[in-house]
Amino acid sequence: MNFVKQVWHFVLMELRLELRLKYAIAALSMYVLSTVYLVYFSLEYQGVLEDMEATIWSIFFWLIVLFTTVNVTFQSFSKITQGRMLFYYTLVSPQVFILSKLIVNALISLVLSIFTGMIFIFVLGNPINQSFIFLLSLCLGTVGYSLLFTYISGIAAKSGGNSALAVVLGFPLSIPLLSIIVKLFGESFNAQVGLNFDNNLLIALGFNLIPLLLALILFPYIWRD
Amino acid sequence: MNNFLKQYWWKALAIVLLLFAIIGGLWVPLYHGTEDLSFPNLAILNESIRNLLYHVPMWFAMVFLLLLSFIYSISYLSRPTIEKDSYAAGFAEIGILFGALGIFTGMIWAKSTWGAFWTNDPKLNGAAIGMLIYLAYIILRSSVDDEVKRAKLAASYNIFAFVMYIAFIFVIPRLTDSLHPGNGGNPAFSSYDLDNTLRLFFYPATIGWIALSMWMAGLWIRANNIKRKLDENEI
Numbered sequence A: 001m002n003f004v005k006q007v008w009h010f011v012l013m014e015l016r017l018e019l020r021l022k023y024a025i026a027a028l029s030m031y032v033l034s035t036v037y038l039v040y041f042s043l044e045y046q047g048v049l050e051d052m053e054a055t056i057w058s059i060f061f062w063l064i065v066l067f068t069t070v071n072v073t074f075q076s077f078s079k080i081t082q083g084r085m086l087f088y089y090t091l092v093s094p095q096v097f098i099l100s101k102l103i104v105n106a107l108i109s110l111v112l113s114i115f116t117g118m119i120f121i122f123v124l125g126n127p128i129n130q131s132f133i134f135l136l137s138l139c140l141g142t143v144g145y146s147l148l149f150t151y152i153s154g155i156a157a158k159s160g161g162n163s164a165l166a167v168v169l170g171f172p173l174s175i176p177l178l179s180i181i182v183k184l185f186g187e188s189f190n191a192q193v194g195l196n197f198d199n200n201l202l203i204a205l206g207f208n209l210i211p212l213l214l215a216l217i218l219f220p221y222i223w224r225d
Numbered sequence B: 001m002n003n004f005l006k007q008y009w010w011k012a013l014a015i016v017l018l019l020f021a022i023i024g025g026l027w028v029p030l031y032h033g034t035e036d037l038s039f040p041n042l043a044i045l046n047e048s049i050r051n052l053l054y055h056v057p058m059w060f061a062m063v064f065l066l067l068l069s070f071i072y073s074i075s076y077l078s079r080p081t082i083e084k085d086s087y088a089a090g091f092a093e094i095g096i097l098f099g100a101l102g103i104f105t106g107m108i109w110a111k112s113t114w115g116a117f118w119t120n121d122p123k124l125n126g127a128a129i130g131m132l133i134y135l136a137y138i139i140l141r142s143s144v145d146d147e148v149k150r151a152k153l154a155a156s157y158n159i160f161a162f163v164m165y166i167a168f169i170f171v172i173p174r175l176t177d178s179l180h181p182g183n184g185g186n187p188a189f190s191s192y193d194l195d196n197t198l199r200l201f202f203y204p205a206t207i208g209w210i211a212l213s214m215w216m217a218g219l220w221i222r223a224n225n226i227k228r229k230l231d232e233n234e235i
Helices: A003-020 A022-046 A054-078 A082-091 A093-126 A131-158 A162-189 A199-222 B002-006 B007-025 B046-053 B055-078 B082-115 B124-145 B149-176 B196-234
Strands: none
Touching: A003 A022, A003 A093, A022 A054, A022 A082, A022 A093, A054 A093, A054 A131, A054 A162, A093 A131, A093 A199, A131 A162, A131 A199, A131 B046, A131 B149, A162 A199, A162 B124, A162 B149, A199 B149, B002 B196, B007 B046, B007 B196, B046 B082, B046 B196, B055 B082, B055 B149, B055 B196, B082 B124, B082 B149, B124 B149
């Protein structure tokens, strides 16, 4: 089997496993729902929801997406038992394994962050004026995070640590992408500015590519215990 | 590297250069119109211009050590030996120490020229993120008990983090304007570079601080290696 075919089958298998274990997805959706409700309740209680700035909307949104992504990526490694890992060693190359993980995690994170966005619009109001820029920055940000945190979670899970270790290792590295994405995201609130394919977009794309390449290069060295 | 760390000549050079830069840097007066040997007398900066001989070389030393740590991490992954891991760890740890010194000297300087210890400045935030990354590296190391596994995971995180951080350094200037000297028309180090007196002390200070940091890292690494061997013999 060639590389692409192997990755395709591995991705399908992972997705099937993910859908079979419904509690994992359900738990993550509940995680998002209760966090959004927590944000809604604290803002409502302070009486700032009516004239809330779009910036606050975006900060809360990205924090929730960040923590959801860490959970998605970490559980994708921590749920693999030792026996199953041994099975994978004999079955596929490390590149196939990590690439499939990257793709699956990006897909799940994307679904969850779109879900988060929908609940946000429903509960906290809709500050978005340009839905294309909104969706574009949401995709770039979420996929970038999931790529970064997939590798970091791989390290954290191998070290036998918990998801707090993944947070400690990953958050300083996620700040660059966050600062760019929040800037891009802010443009979607502004009705005047159209989409300009400027440096910010390229930088965000770069911060998607760098973790992807590094993960493919470095993962083969750490995947065997 | 081990042989180089045990040699004396560059340690003697570090002492001589640092004594020259520190004593000379404090002794030379600012320019008031008559002095032959003097530092430029710039508005806002005033006497704090002398910080150039501490703050900037300490950052250079940090960057130098972190680069060495990065190189040893790559070298570990291609041909693993436990010595390479101890080099990577030791250089990173002393690199963090020099980063902290760079931050403190910068903060003292910022208090007198900007009026606050910490400002929302891209360069300061970049430095803080760098410190966070390498503190996370230390935490990762301490969370793994198995020696080989620790070396492998730490090396891969070190490479990953270093590349991401370098990418970030190139992005920072695009985010906002900076108050830092050298940005946005502030009195800048580029204008000092033209000043020969300052250059006379700045270059020795740079070499001196880098050599001192290497010396400290060398001692730290060798002490850790001895400690490890003692532990192995006990078991």
